[in-house]
Amino acid sequence: MNELTALTLAQARDGLRRKEFSATELAEAHLTAIERARVLNAYVLETPDQARAMAKVADARLASGDARPLEGLALGIKDMFATRGVRTTACSRILHDFVPTYESGVTANLWRDGAVLLGKLNNDEFAMGSSSESSCFEPVISPWRRVGSNKPLVPGGSSGGSSAAVAARLCLGAAGTDTGGSIRQPAALTATVGIKPTYGRCSRWGIIAYASSLDQAGPLARTVRDAAILLQSMAGHDPRDATSVDRLVPRYEAAVGKSVNGMKIGIPSEYRVEGMAPEIERLWEQGGKWLGAAGARMVEVSLPHTHYALPAYYIVAPAEASSNLARYDGVRYGLREPGDDLVDMYQRTRAQGFGGEVRRRIMIGTYVLSAGYYEAYYLRAQKVRTLIRRDFERLFEAGIDAILTPTTPSAAFGVGEKSSGDPVEMYLNDVFTVTVNLAGLPGISVPGGLSGDGLPLGLQLIGRPFDEETLFSLAEVIEQAAGSFSPERWW
């Protein structure tokens, strides 16, 4: 049983087709692993009955030679995706008992392709966070530990349940969401692969909205190939999402292993931030050398408005969140706190239902959109977004194929370590990832190495719009050179 969960998604796919084992055995192996790993708190809802039923259907199709692309492959789904008949909460008290009567576009694609649902994965409440500590279901504990220490560490956020589950082999892959780095940063902190595709590549319909101009769905997996296989199924036009693009989904798996000879890789000087840990800089240089050895050429480039990305994000995202979260009022679904009148009910419901970080971001958003401040803040931030996108466009026009950066400024930190009093301290984790959401570009994080403490460090590649293929090709080169890393099982 243990061996089955050690397979990559691609290996499991091939093994199922060669009838080396069944989808039911694969599901059972994962369900057992999940039971044993409850201390990690990666899953907020386990769906064993559904997993078994879906695995049974998969086995029938595999037997009749009618297998779909993801037939029988056991996945976890971040609790931001509406799954029909399966509780979906955004890890918030305000949706604690919400059971959707509809399926999100992205998960519908996964089930259409034969995947099996193991359960819903933990995340920061409403996807607002970089550590998965703000979940109403308590924090996720990373399967990774510092060498010689048993201090609990964060798996990153907001898709921390997803990254922890993938790293600890509690699923073959996961569907996450990324608004400011929420797929890539957790991937980097757990030595897994995570990609946020181009804005519009995946449907946002049925994803609990945080910031509509920044949110995107994407896969987390243990290898680049696995991520490519998952994105293939997740991506595609959805007429119910007006921002979803009607564009053919390329064969992403074919890009894995493709030559990167002659590609020009930009190394942006502005990402060399003050106080950057030397080992992060060394890894970044090493990444450049690995790509160079494969025939790519490193070019020093400039993205002049990089420094303004984080403040711009912390205006735009809260503003959009304040609008998107206005619907949680206790009337039609979710938590309702009794009140003397309607307004009182709204105020108590939202005060009780939302956690501290969510309340703060709604209030910042409300403030920056209010009369007299809209121009100074939101409008200005939207102009800065245009400047940030232009910085990237200029590079792509000059022939740069992709940009290489570290994914995060540091390795994983301890649970509770960054809950001082300063909310901004946590935000700094996103410094390398938010630019990508602001510009709408695709970005992938791939494991690059381990820190001095034995903790994962990731490298990020940023690509042209809809050129996820180049990212998969480049990421695989790094993966081959860097190797893979797995946490030692302590649970």
Place this chain on the structure above:
Amino acid sequence: MSVNPDTVRRIALLARIAVADEEIEPLQAKLNAILAFVEQLSTVNVEDVEPMTSVIPMQMKQREDKVTDGDITEDIVKNAPAKDDDFFVVPKVVE
């Protein structure tokens, strides 16, 4: 730009989130920390720059003006905390 307690109360009202008196000061401090951080944007030259309205340039898709959905009342009220037939039940609205 920073906020004072009255502004915090005003924002809380706009956001329809109850904030107890003892919560005002710590909340004010946290909001001001964030506002101080985003203040950096005021130094950027944004003259003649258009705000980003479409993340990926695209033509919005249109569809025929036909009813293709509906009659799912049961689904719509399914998760309601309080309902009566096809109605959501709420406390009295006071003028």
